[in-house]
Amino acid sequence: MPSPQQARAQASAITSGKAAPEAEVSPSAQLRTLFDRPRLSPGQRRIAQYLIEHITEAAFLSITDLADRAGVSQPSVTRFASAVGFSGYPALREKLQSIALGTLAGGPAEENRGNELQAAVDAEIENLENLRRDFADPDLVIDIGRKLSSSTPLTVLGLRISVSLAEYFAYAARRIHPDVRLVTRGGSVAYDALLQSREAGGTWVLAFSMPRHAQETLTAVRVARGAGLKVALITDLALGPLADEADVAFATGTGSRLVFDSYAAPGVMCSALLQAMTDADPERTQARLEEYEQVADQHQFFLRD
Numbered sequence: 001m002p003s004p005q006q007a008r009a010q011a012s013a014i015t016s017g018k019a020a021p022e023a024e025v026s027p028s029a030q031l032r033t034l035f036d037r038p039r040l041s042p043g044q045r046r047i048a049q050y051l052i053e054h055i056t057e058a059a060f061l062s063i064t065d066l067a068d069r070a071g072v073s074q075p076s077v078t079r080f081a082s083a084v085g086f087s088g089y090p091a092l093r094e095k096l097q098s099i100a101l102g103t104l105a106g107g108p109a110e111e112n113r114g115n116e117l118q119a120a121v122d123a124e125i126e127n128l129e130n131l132r133r134d135f136a137d138p139d140l141v142i143d144i145g146r147k148l149s150s151s152t153p154l155t156v157l158g159l160r161i162s163v164s165l166a167e168y169f170a171y172a173a174r175r176i177h178p179d180v181r182l183v184t185r186g187g188s189v190a191y192d193a194l195l196q197s198r199e200a201g202g203t204w205v206l207a208f209s210m211p212r213h214a215q216e217t218l219t220a221v222r223v224a225r226g227a228g229l230k231v232a233l234i235t236d237l238a239l240g241p242l243a244d245e246a247d248v249a250f251a252t253g254t255g256s257r258l259v260f261d262s263y264a265a266p267g268v269m270c271s272a273l274l275q276a277m278t279d280a281d282p283e284r285t286q287a288r289l290e291e292y293e294q295v296a297d298q299h300q301f302f303l304r305d
Contacts, residue, residue: 027055027099034095035084039211042259044080046070049116049259051096059096063089120257127253127265135272144232144248145276151204153179155197155229159186159217162208165234165263169206169270175292176278176285186216191223198227206273209235209242210254210261221245234269 035048050070051058058066066089067074081092135141148154154177158166163184170182181202183193194205205224209217218241221231225245233246236254243249252269255262278285296302 027102028052030099031055036256039213040080040083040256041212043072043076044083045256045259047072047077047080048084053116055096056100059093059100061093116257120255120262123257124255124262124264127255128268131252131265131268138272140248141250141272142276142279145273146280147230148173148204148206148232148273149177149277149280151202152177153181153197153200153202155181155183155194155202155205155224156207157183157190157194157205157217157220157224158208159184159190159220160214161212161261162210162214162217165208165210165266165270168267169208169274172270172274173277176274176281176288178284178288183220186214186220190216190220194220194224194229195227198224198229203230205229205231207231207233207246208266209233210263210266211236211256213240213242218242218245232273234266236266 031048031052035052040048047066047070050066054069058069061069063074063077067077070077077089081087081089084092086092086095154173156166156170156173158164166182166184170180173180179200181193181197183190197205205221207217207221207224213235221233221242222245224231225247230247231245233242233249235242235249235251237243238249238251243251250269252265254266255264
């Protein structure tokens with residue numbers, strides 16, 4: 001799977017006419033390369049999905065008809081055209097028509113990629129394969145896991161769409177760490193929590209930032225750094241303002257084939273850091289897990305098999 005930089009370069013080459021002839025790839029592959037380049041909003045992804053699924057018809061629709069078919073407004077179509085690198089809808093439609101006419105003229109057969117849901121799973125498999133290659137050298141994950149384990153308190157930050165990943169990590173980390181503080185609200189609430197964590201002796205923050213990246217996450221990371229906390233970041237891009245601000249960034253691909261992202265690779269990254277934390281202090285881990293199991297049995301937290 002190409003890196004984000006390679007994907008952007010490939011998409012740029014296609015829009016500028018410098019890519020390999022379009023006959024070498026299927027219409028869906030051409031459109032996916034075109035539409036995967038930017039970070040699209042959920043509404044814009046609906047347009048992209050409609051175009052991918054109905055290219056031979058959609059390429060000849062007016063902006064009004066396309067908006068109606070995709071279930072969005074006309075201004076949304078205009079913004080979508082701009083987001084994928086065109087001056088407006090007419091320029092985008094010209095590009096779509098060239099792809100559609102190539103198909104009608106006997107271009108390449110569509111690849112056997114299954115339906116849209118199967119394509120989304122395939123994309124996530126690629127993300128996991130990339131993560132597997134990254135794990136060939138686990139030293140950085142082990143090192144950061146050790147540092148997160150020794151930070152007391154340990155602050156976990158996740159705002160907006162990133163809340164679910166932060167909550168998962170914090171929930172599991174509390175089983176093996178004595179003081180985990182979860183921050184899921186931005187603004188002054190996040191600032192207070194970060195400053196209090198530092199005053200209490202904390203040294204590290206684990207932050208999550210999934211697309212679309214929140215401005216308030218960047219601000220919170222800067223506040224943490226200003227307070228003297230170090231920041232480990234799990235995100236989808238190795239480059240950018242958030243990665244630049246963090247002390248260490250783990251870039252893991254997100255599934256972007258559907259209207260809303262999926263997080264298979266970031267989820268595995270969470271588990272890898274949790275594993276590194278358990279290995280960093282095995283005696284504490286064992287004691288805390290045994291104590292938790294006793295409490296769980298006593299109060300019947302879980303159904304018995």
